[in-house]
Amino acid sequence: MIKIKIKTDFTTTPGGRDYDDGEKSGQEFYEKLLKNKFKEAHSNSEKLKVILDGVAGYPSSFLSESFGLLGNEFGGDIVWNNLIIVSDEVPKYIKKIKEYVFEKRK
Amino acid sequence: MACIGKIKEIGRKKREDVNLVLDDVEEIGIGAISMLISLMQELGKKNIYFKGTKPKNEDVKDILEKSGFMNYVEGSINEKNKGTKNIIFTAGESDTHQKVLVTKIYEVNQTIWREARRRSPLLFGRISEMMKNSKKHAFESREEVRWHIAINHDEANKKVKFSFVDNGIGIIKHHKKGEIIKKTEQLFKDNSKMINLAFKKGLESKTKKSWRGTGLLTIYELFDDKIIKKLVVITNDAYCDFENDVNKNLSKPFFGTYYYWEMDTNCIKHNFTSDD
Numbered sequence: 001m002i003k004i005k006i007k008t009d010f011t012t013t014p015g016g017r018d019y020d021d022g023e024k025s026g027q028e029f030y031e032k033l034l035k036n037k038f039k040e041a042h043s044n045s046e047k048l049k050v051i052l053d054g055v056a057g058y059p060s061s062f063l064s065e066s067f068g069l070l071g072n073e074f075g076g077d078i079v080w081n082n083l084i085i086v087s088d089e090v091p092k093y094i095k096k097i098k099e100y101v102f103e104k105r106k
Numbered sequence: 107m108a109c110i111g112k113i114k115e116i117g118r119k120k121r122e123d124v125n126l127v128l129d130d131v132e133e134i135g136i137g138a139i140s141m142l143i144s145l146m147q148e149l150g151k152k153n154i155y156f157k158g159t160k161p162k163n164e165d166v167k168d169i170l171e172k173s174g175f176m177n178y179v180e181g182s183i184n185e186k187n188k189g190t191k192n193i194i195f196t197a198g199e200s201d202t203h204q205k206v207l208v209t210k211i212y213e214v215n216q217t218i219w220r221e222a223r224r225r226s227p228l229l230f231g232r233i234s235e236m237m238k239n240s241k242k243h244a245f246e247s248r249e250e251v252r253w254h255i256a257i258n259h260d261e262a263n264k265k266v267k268f269s270f271v272d273n274g275i276g277i278i279k280h281h282k283k284g285e286i287i288k289k290t291e292q293l294f295k296d297n298s299k300m301i302n303l304a305f306k307k308g309l310e311s312k313t314k315k316s317w318r319g320t321g322l323l324t325i326y327e328l329f330d331d332k333i334i335k336k337l338v339v340i341t342n343d344a345y346c347d348f349e350n351d352v353n354k355n356l357s358k359p360f361f362g363t364y365y366y367w368e369m370d371t372n373c374i375k376h377n378f379t380s381d382d
Contacts (some may be wrong), residue, residue, distance in 0.1 A: 060235055
């Protein structure tokens with residue numbers, strides 16, 4: 001299984017939605033880490049585990065952008081069936097991420 | 107609100123400096139202080155400046171001095187009111203606010219729960235979202251962006267008060283640009299009821315339009331989950347007090363968005379150790 005632990009692999013203080021919002025945005029997370037790791041996992045028929053715990057917190061736009069882009073790129077079903085989200089501190093992030101993965105983007 | 111409106115009027119019409127006489131003020135909260143700073147900075151950009159006097163009431167003067175207000179004006183601070191945890195911080199170009207916010211949330215948990223270096227992910231996420239939303243949606247241009255967050259500690263009562271204010275266009279005016287408000291205006295006669303329901307997600311089912319991405323829902327979720335209390339939102343002419351279920355339309359609209367809430371030991375504790 002391929003893993004991303006956001007706290008150590010990306011940042012302890014997630015930013016906003018996109019590069020316009022400054023450093024460590026959801027867009028930056030998607031482009032620099034999430035997309036490639038998911039692609040790697042999927043091409044090896046593995047799942048991608050993303051660990052959200054341990055950071056300062058997540059603006060909703062960070063999660064919305066990063067996972068929304070992922071769902072848009074690879075398809076909601078493919079993403080959700082091959083993604084494991086670990087969020088023991090805030091379990092409700094998991095349901096929100098599922099919504100973002102399946103959200104139709106303009 | 108009336109006072110804020112009056113000062114804005116002076117700024118808009120008379121374009122002269124404002125003499126703010128606070129001598130007879132008997133009560134002041136961090137919300138009012140934040141709004142005042144926000145307004146002072148907005149008018150300062152138009153070369154309208156403030157001078158004034160502090161309240162005669164010693165307790166009220168102490169509140170003002172301890173709040174962080176004096177960092178934005180010239181004037182002395184009584185020695186006993188220096189060095190508090192209270193802070194008012196404002197918009198800027200850098201992202202240092204996120205890092206400052208981390209430290210401030212540690213202090214919040216220290217005041218309420220007497221626990222050191224504890225993160226509150228939901229609180230951090232919500233305040234960060236307010237900063238981003240304000241920057242992205244409340245203003246026509248980046249140069250105009252102006253928001254203030256005040257965090258005020260009442261150590262004796264293990265309570266922390268928060269206010270966030272921006273002098274942008276307000277939630278209703280912002281959404282009037284899109285379809286959501288047009289559709290909902292047909293359903294509601296007043297903005298306060300509409301905003302109240304928007305925060306509670308009720309508008310989605312009525313209008314079949316999603317308010318997701320507006321950030322409105324998440325602050326209400328914190329209140330609904332009892333992680334925060336006494337949530338009040340003022341935007342344009344809508345006033346919503348969620349704790350007391352009061353919604354009313356203001357005769358003098360507020361051009362911007364204002365949030366107020368509190369946290370104390372009666373709230374649900376939701377924090378985690380930080381091993382940074």
